[in-house]
Amino acid sequence: MAEGEYGLETLAIRAGTNRSQFNEHSEALYLTSSFVFSNAAEAAATFSGQRPGNIYGRFTNPTVTAFQERLSVLEGAENCVATASGMSAILATVMGLLSAGDHVVASQSLFGATVQLFGNIMKRFGIDTTFVSQTDVAAWRAAMKPNTRLLFAETPSNPLTEICDIAALSQVARQAGAWLAVDNCFCTPILQRPLDLGADIVIHSATKYLDGQGRVLGGAVLGRKEVIDPVFAFLRTAGPTMSAFNAWIFLKGMETLKLRMDAHSRSALELALWLEQQPQVERVYYPGLPSHPQYALARQQQKTGGGIVSFDVKGGKDAAWRVVDATRMISITANLGDTKTTITHPATTTHGRITPEQRAAAGIGDGLLRVAVGLEAVPDIQNDLVRGLK
């Protein structure tokens, strides 16, 4: 099924469907670690790549292929590889495309584990990263070096919902012969399609909205064939690939992606407007609010503000922890993108392992809370938050 011919909501439900000889209606789950051949010649042709076909679960499985095809169509990508988690999608991108001596320019407002991967682990393998302000295109340009091969951004960022200008960064990357990778976890292709805006690579933590119900981990890397081939080559050899079971969960999750993203967005906007009215709230971070410093850019780049709202509570860590501890319904967990609303205190959880200096540079204060707005009734979410705010 091609995009253009069908709407995104249709593609999220039907793209990638490839029925077996049993003509099942719902996508089949292929729980098998390997595949058999009719004879030696067929095995040889499949291993050499002359004949298409499944070989071994570390690199091919029909359920995983269906997931990859569906997400490719949604993102408008030529190719997609599925991974065991969002972090292994980022790891596979780096391992597939970069070598010792290469340089990366990355946003300083990335997911905590991504900062660790670039700032700490990759450094040990001779890949240096310069972290810059997400929103300052001039800073990205100034950080470029002759050996810069990759620009890495996440928009909106976690947890402050800063927006980076994907089209402008793609120009910076192109002029230097580097790739721009965008982590599209918060928006999903329903709200934002980075490849259309000039990005070379899209990264997903499927764990979040693609599942949508907090069940399994997974990730994906998408882009042109020549970019994805080396990423697949790494995965095939090293192994952090997606399980068939998880791919099947994601296929089911994606069928309601459009409905859920619309509903998450509506409720998040309502909650953000309400939080702005609360006297104990210092500041609200939500790209769908006219008060967001990059509201205009957000409106150009994404269809809605998405489902994540962050806010600063007056009174620092103690006041923020009081809000968390006074909740009775909202789940206290770092996961996001779930039908259930979740709350987290980034400074002591998701961003607890980065240094206080890195946190300050990223603007993550001790009073900051992040709410991933679920699909419960908005007044119930408000009542749960107001108890601790009082």
Ligand SMILES: *Cc1c(COP(=O)(O)O)cnc(C)c1O
């Ligand atoms: C959760 C998350 C990741 C990592 O994904 P996992 O599936 O947990 O490995 C990467 N980027 C963003 C923006 C995330 O929220």
